[in-house]
Amino acid sequence: MIWTIHIVALLCSLLGLRPCAGEVPRQGAFITYSEVSRSRDExxxxxxxxxxxVSTYGQIRLRLRRDWAPKACEAIAAMAVGTSRECSGCSFYRHEPVPLNWGVNGFSGPPYALLQGGLPGMLSKVKMENAKLLPVIWAWKLGMEQVMQIGRGTAAFIGDTSDFFIGTADHTEWGGAFTVFAEVVAEDMAGVVSNIPVEPYRNSTDSYNITTRWLLQSIPFTLQPLRLDELSTGAV
Known part of the structure; x- marks a missing residue:
């Protein structure tokens, strides 16, 4: 029950919501377009x-992992090939750096080592989907490798929303709390994600003294679908 309350608190902090009932403090909380034979709509x-x-900082390619979260992957793929791919309102609005001493003696922020964004044009919210989902208390007992975790370079949806984040460090403290659906291509982690600014920002501190960072200027992006052959060449 205690771990369930911690997860509720974490979801509130990620979404910037006011404290949830029963919440307790978290311990530790342009590219070249290439013509293809078929149009994107087909x-x-x-x-x-x-x-x-795709933003002014470059492309962040999310390699879809349907073996991890097939419904989530289908949802974002459908959006990318449809009329919503221009992604009006889609943006990165939160980028928290990896703090010094991350992981030392269980330290996991603040700041919280993630790049977060939203896909408001998604027709339906992504439901919780984690092929290895276990209650966090069991995750600890079984040694965390049993749970689909957030690692550096993985992307996950926040349950029942169209908001997602990319881990910029390993987050073993979150267990299987999120829908992990993609891996970021390594060169994009190094060359794009790391170059997206983390400031200027504003702090948001809730009544339990959990402080999160929110960019003063969000960074818009659009979606581009990639087939396997395009992914290997980097063309979109």
């Missing part, structure tokens, strides 16, 4: 191997 979402988030 692509089958099932043929999409990755979705690129």
């Amino acid at each position: 692509l089958d979402p099932g043929s999409i191997a990755a979705v690129a988030l």
Whole structure:
């Protein structure tokens, strides 16, 4: 029960919501376009191997992991090949750096080592989907490797929302609390994610003294679908 309350508190802090009932403090909390034979609108979402988030900082290619979260992958692939791919309102609005001493003696922030954004044009919210989901208390007992975790370079949806984040450090403290659906291509982690600014920002501190950072200027992006052959060449 205690671990369930911690997860509720974590969800509130990620979404910037006011404290939830029963919440307790968290311990530790442009690219070149290439013509293809078929138009984007004709692509089958099932043929999409990755979705690129394209901003003025470059592309962040999310390699979809349907073996981890098939419904979540299908949802973002369908959005990328449809009329919503221009992604009006889609943006990165939170980027918290990896703090010094991350992971030392269980230290996990603040700041919280993530890049967070939203897909408001998604037709339906992504439901919780984690193939290895276990209650966090069991995750600890079984040694965490039994749970689909947030690692550096993985992307996850926050349950029942269209908001997602990319871990910029390993988050073993979160267990299986989120829908992990993609891996960021390594060169994009190094060359794009790391170059997205973390400031200027404002702090938001809730009544339990959990402080999160929110960018003063959000960074818009659009979606580009990638088939497997396009992913290997980096073309979109």
